Amino acid sequence: MAAALxxxxxxxxxxxxxxxxxxxxxxxxxxxxxxxVAGDDYCVVAASTRMSTGYxxxxxxxxxxxxxxxKCVIASAGxxxxxxxxxxxxxxxxxxxxxxxxxxxxxxxxxxxxxxxxYYKRFFPYYTFNLCAGLDDEGRGAVYTYDxxxxxxxxxxxxxxxxxxxxxxxxxxxxKAASPLALPPQQWLSSLPLEQAVDxxxxxxxSAGERDIYTGDDVEILIITKDCIKTxxxxxxxx
Amino acid sequence: xxxxxxxxxxxxxxxxxxGRVFQTDYAQKAVDxxxxxxxxxxxxGVVLGAEKLIISKxxxxxxxxRTFPVDRHAGVATAGVAADGRSIVSxxxxxxxxxxxxxxxxxxxxxxxxxxxxxxxxxxxxxxxRPYGVSTLLATYGKEGPxxxxxxxxxxxxxxxxxxxxxxxxxAKNEIEKLKLEEMSCREGIQAVAKILHxxxxxxxxxxxxxxxxxxxxxxQFQRVPQQLAEEAEAAAKAALEAEDMDD
Amino acid sequence: xxxxxxxxxxxSMLGITYKDGVLLASDTLGAYGSTKRYKSFERIRKVNDVxxxxxxxxxxxxxxxxxxxxxxxxxxxxxxxxxxxxxAEVHSYLCRVLYxxxxxxxxxxxxxVVGGFYAGQPFLGTVGxxxxxxxxxxxxxxFGNHLARPLMREKHRPDMSEEEATELMRECLKVCYxxxxxxxxxxxxxKVSAExxxxxxxxxxxxxxxYKLFENPAANAAGAx
Numbered sequence: 177m178a179a180a181l182x183x184x185x186x187x188x189x190x191x192x193x194x195x196x197x198x199x200x201x202x203x204x205x206x207x208x209x210x211x212x213v214a215g216d217d218y219c220v221v222a223a224s225t226r227m228s229t230g231y232x233x234x235x236x237x238x239x240x241x242x243x244x245x246x247k248c249v250i251a252s253a254g255x256x257x258x259x260x261x262x263x264x265x266x267x268x269x270x271x272x273x274x275x276x277x278x279x280x281x282x283x284x285x286x287x288x289x290x291x292x293x294x295y296y297k298r299f300f301p302y303y304t305f306n307l308c309a310g311l312d313d314e315g316r317g318a319v320y321t322y323d324x325x326x327x328x329x330x331x332x333x334x335x336x337x338x339x340x341x342x343x344x345x346x347x348x349x350x351x352k353a354a355s356p357l358a359l360p361p362q363q364w365l366s367s368l369p370l371e372q373a374v375d376x377x378x379x380x381x382x383s384a385g386e387r388d389i390y391t392g393d394d395v396e397i398l399i400i401t402k403d404c405i406k407t408x409x410x411x412x413x414x415x
Numbered sequence: 416x417x418x419x420x421x422x423x424x425x426x427x428x429x430x431x432x433x434g435r436v437f438q439t440d441y442a443q444k445a446v447d448x449x450x451x452x453x454x455x456x457x458x459x460g461v462v463l464g465a466e467k468l469i470i471s472k473x474x475x476x477x478x479x480x481r482t483f484p485v486d487r488h489a490g491v492a493t494a495g496v497a498a499d500g501r502s503i504v505s506x507x508x509x510x511x512x513x514x515x516x517x518x519x520x521x522x523x524x525x526x527x528x529x530x531x532x533x534x535x536x537x538x539x540x541x542x543x544x545r546p547y548g549v550s551t552l553l554a555t556y557g558k559e560g561p562x563x564x565x566x567x568x569x570x571x572x573x574x575x576x577x578x579x580x581x582x583x584x585x586x587a588k589n590e591i592e593k594l595k596l597e598e599m600s601c602r603e604g605i606q607a608v609a610k611i612l613h614x615x616x617x618x619x620x621x622x623x624x625x626x627x628x629x630x631x632x633x634x635x636q637f638q639r640v641p642q643q644l645a646e647e648a649e650a651a652a653k654a655a656l657e658a659e660d661m662d663d
Numbered sequence: 664x665x666x667x668x669x670x671x672x673x674x675s676m677l678g679i680t681y682k683d684g685v686l687l688a689s690d691t692l693g694a695y696g697s698t699k700r701y702k703s704f705e706r707i708r709k710v711n712d713v714x715x716x717x718x719x720x721x722x723x724x725x726x727x728x729x730x731x732x733x734x735x736x737x738x739x740x741x742x743x744x745x746x747x748x749x750x751a752e753v754h755s756y757l758c759r760v761l762y763x764x765x766x767x768x769x770x771x772x773x774x775x776v777v778g779g780f781y782a783g784q785p786f787l788g789t790v791g792x793x794x795x796x797x798x799x800x801x802x803x804x805x806f807g808n809h810l811a812r813p814l815m816r817e818k819h820r821p822d823m824s825e826e827e828a829t830e831l832m833r834e835c836l837k838v839c840y841x842x843x844x845x846x847x848x849x850x851x852x853x854k855v856s857a858e859x860x861x862x863x864x865x866x867x868x869x870x871x872x873x874y875k876l877f878e879n880p881a882a883n884a885a886g887a888x
Contacts, residue, residue: 235802
C-alpha cells in the first residue's frame with residue numbers, strides 16, 4: 177500500500193551533502209465523506225466507500241459505518257486504521273454494556289461514550305472525524321458531530337470528512353435550519369419527509385463527488401426508522 | 416510419629432535414615448497405579464500407546480487425552496495424575512517454543528528430555544512443593560532420528576528402546592523385550608502396542624486405547640494414529656490374542 | 664527508537680483473486696538502498712495450508728512477522744483439535760500487530776499481502792506499516808499500486824480462469840520490472856486454492872529492450888561507453 181511506504185524526505189547531515197532518508201508518519205488521511213440528517217422520526221446516515229492515500233485510490237469499497245444496534249450507528253472519515261480501531265473499541269464496549277444492562281445502548285449514551293473514547297487519546301488522537309447518529313429515547317432523529325479529540329454537539333444534521341466544505345452549505349440551505357444563534361433556541365430537526373431527505377443526501381454526495389477527489393465510487397446509505405435500518409446504495413463517478 | 420514413613424514422609428526436604436525421600440517414592444506410586452502407558456522405538460519411528468481406564472460410562476469418547484504434541488517433531492504420553500500431566504505438557508511446549516525462537520532449530524530430543532527432567536527434579540527439593548505425580552514418555556524425531564525418552568517424578572530421564580509405566584508395566588516390559596524392535600516398522604508397532612495393552616489389562620471394565628506415533632508416514636510429525644489405522648490395529652491385536660488363547 | 668528507517672527492502676507485492684483461488688507474485692530482490700544486495704530472497708511464504716503471506720518493505724521485519732505466525736501455527740498444531748488460522752484471521756492479526764507497533768512509534772516497516780482460500784472463498788487483503796488495511800479482488804503494494812493496479816482494474820474479473828489470472832499476473836510483473844528501478848527479472852508466484860498452497864520456483868520473464876534508446880544508450884553522449 178502506497179500509504180505505508182516510506183516517503184522520501186531530506187535530512188541534512190552536518191556539513192555534508194543533503195542525504196536522502198526514508199521517514200514515516202503515524203498518520204495518513206484515507207479520505208471519505210460522511211453525512212447524517214435527523215428527521216422527526218427517522219435518521220439518514222451516509223458515507224462514501226472510496227479509500228485513498230495521496231493521489232492514489234486503495235480500494236473502492238470500504239465501509240465507514242459501524243452499526244451498533246437498530247437505533248445507533250457511527251460513521252467515521254479520516255485514517256482507516258484509527259477508524260477501524262475506534263470502531264472495534266466501541267463495539268466491544270457496546271457488547272459489555274449489553275451484558276451489564278441487558279439492553280442495547282441508547283444513542284445519546286453512545287454519543288457520550290464516543291466523546292470519552294476520543295478524549296482518552298487526547299495526546300495521541302485517533303485521526304477520525306465522526307458522526308454518531310440514530311434515534312433518541314423519544315424516537316426522534318439524533319445526530320452528534322465531533323472533532324478528533326472528543327468535543328461534541330447534538331445537531332439536526334451534520335457532515336464530516338473531506339467533502340464537508342462542499343456538503344455543509346447545501347444542507348444548511350436546503351434544510352433551512354434556524355441559526356443556532358437565534359434566541360430563543362429554535363427547533364433544528366428536519367421537517368422534510370424521509371424520501372426528500374434521502375434525495376437531499378444523495379444530491380449532496382453527487383455534488384461532493386464531482387469536485388472532491390476523495391469522495392467517489394459508492395455511497396452507503398442507512399435509513400434508520402423505529403422499525404428497522406434499511407440500506408441503500410448510490411453509485412458515484414469512479415474518476 | 417508412627418506409620419510407614421515414621422515422620423520422614425511429610426516433606427521432600429528430609430531424607431529417611433535409609434536414604435529415601437518418601438514423597439518422591441509416593442509420587443512414583445501415583446504413576447504405578449495409573450493406566451499402563453507403553454512406548455517403543457521402531458526402525459522408522461516411535462509409537463506411544465495408553466490404556467485409558469474408563470472412569471464413567473457417560474464420559475465422551477476421546478475427551479480424556481493422554482498423548483499430546485509439544486512441537487511438530489515431538490510429543491508426549493503421560494501416566495499418573497492427569498492434571499499434573501497437562502502442566503508437564505505446557506512446560507514442554509514452552510521449552511520447545513523457546514528453544515526454536517532462540518536457536519532457530521527444533522529442540523533435540525535429548526535436550527527436551529533433560530530440561531523436563533531438571534524441571535521435574537526441582538519439585539523434589541523444597542518442603543513447600545510436592546513432586547509431580549507423572550511419568551512422561553517423550554517421542555521425538557529430529558536430526559538424530561526417532562528417539563524415545565522417559566522422565567520420572569524424581570527427575571531422572573533416560574533414553575529407551577522400549578518401556579512401559581503404570582499398572583501393567585512389568586508385564587508390558589516383558590512383552591516389549593520379546594519384540595524385534597530394530598526390524599519392526601511403526602505400522603507393525605502400533606499393532607504390537609495395542610496387543611500388549613490388551614494383554615496386560617486385567618480388569619472387568621473395558622478401556623479406551625489411545626495410540627500416537629511419529630514416523631515417516633506421519634511426515635515426521637507427532638500425531639494421533641489415524642482413526643482407521645488405530646481401529647484396524649486394535650482389531651488385529653485382539654484377534655492375535657484370541658488365537659494365542661486357543662493355542663493354550 | 665522513534666526514528667527508524669528500513670535497511671534491506673523488497674519492492675511491490677501483487678495479488679489477484681480468480682475463479683478458484685488467489686495468486687500472489689513478486690520479484691526476489693532484497694535491496695540495500697539501491698544496491699541489489701540479496702537476489703534470491705523469498706518474499707512470499709506459506710503460513711499454513713490455506714494461507715500465504717507476501718511482504719514488501721523491510722525484510723528483517725518480515726522475517727520477524729513470519730516467526731510470529733510460525734509460533735501461532737505451532738500452537739495450533741499442539742492443540743491438536745484440527746483448528747487452524749483462517750486467512751481472514753491471519754490478516755486481522757497482522758493488522759493489529761502492525762497498528763500496535765505504530766502506536767509505540769516503532770513500526771514494522773512493511774506492506775503485507777495476505778492471500779488465502781478457505782470454505783470455497785478466495786481471500787486477499789493487505790496492511791501497511793501504520794495499520795491501514797483493506798481487502799479487494801486485486802491489490803498491489805508500493806509502486807505496484809501505480810504500475811500494476813491500473814492493468815488489473817482494466818483486465819481483472821473475479822471469475823477468471825487460473826490461466827487467465829496467471830497471464831495477467833505475468834503482464835503486471837513485467838510492467839513493474841520495466842518501470843521499477845529497484846526490481847529484478849527473477850520472480851516467484853504463489854497460488855492458494857482448494858488444492859492448497861504452491862509457491863513456484865523462481866522464474867524470469869521474456870523482456871524486450873529494442874526501444875531505440877535502450878539499444879544504444881550512449882548514442883547521444885559521445886565519450887561515454
